[in-house]
Amino acid sequence: MKTKAELEPECPVATTVALIGNKWKLLIMRNLLVRPWRFNELHKNLEGISQKVLTDSLRQMEADGIITRTVYPEVPPRVEYALSELGESMRPILMSMQEWGNRYKAQKKSE
Amino acid sequence: MKTKAELEPECPVATTVALIGNKWKLLIMRNLLVRPWRFNELHKNLEGISQKVLTDSLRQMEADGIITRTVYPEVPPRVEYALSELGESMRPILMSMQEWGNRYKAQKKSE
Numbered sequence: 001m002k003t004k005a006e007l008e009p010e011c012p013v014a015t016t017v018a019l020i021g022n023k024w025k026l027l028i029m030r031n032l033l034v035r036p037w038r039f040n041e042l043h044k045n046l047e048g049i050s051q052k053v054l055t056d057s058l059r060q061m062e063a064d065g066i067i068t069r070t071v072y073p074e075v076p077p078r079v080e081y082a083l084s085e086l087g088e089s090m091r092p093i094l095m096s097m098q099e100w101g102n103r104y105k106a107q108k109k110s111e
Numbered sequence: 112m113k114t115k116a117e118l119e120p121e122c123p124v125a126t127t128v129a130l131i132g133n134k135w136k137l138l139i140m141r142n143l144l145v146r147p148w149r150f151n152e153l154h155k156n157l158e159g160i161s162q163k164v165l166t167d168s169l170r171q172m173e174a175d176g177i178i179t180r181t182v183y184p185e186v187p188p189r190v191e192y193a194l195s196e197l198g199e200s201m202r203p204i205l206m207s208m209q210e211w212g213n214r215y216k217a218q219k220k221s222e
Contacts, residue, residue, distance in 0.1 A: 012212025013141045013205060023132040030124045089211065094124060096207045100200065101123025 019064050024049055024057050030094055032067060036082035130175050131201065135160055135168050141205055143178060147193035
């Protein structure tokens, strides 16, 4: 959970950075923009993330209202993480990172 | 300095995240998009950053080619950090974070 000062800084970039300004949260957002994911899928896909960091990241993102956690009453119970409407509204940020990364990779290749 | 695998991951979002995927680098970029800054100015502006983390961040960003470090031969020498052309090309990413933050803040205010 963010403190009030962290959630409501003066600068709008800092506001966004407070919610998704780290490597793992950005990569989790990238994945959830495609479809809902289960914990173990994310853990397998995000190479190098520990269970604790993934758990903490997902809990913070849920508390911040950018992802939802849905438990399906199956045996064993299935838990899925998905973007909330607020999280979905961050799509342009991830798209601009994707576009920049594509241009950068194309440039590196042509060097 | 990034390893080859970190600099050239398959996913373009991961490529971008490897270069600026953390709180302080994003906030440094935000500042340098306006004008060149001196070390002490940045240190004063980025509340809570340690000298070591600021130094390390600037060195990595310089090694990654997104910022430049210019020493002006004055007494005492003046050192300024500025965006390189590559760093400047990240402007749309920061702009999308700014836009999202502005919308988020406006929404919070109206609640």
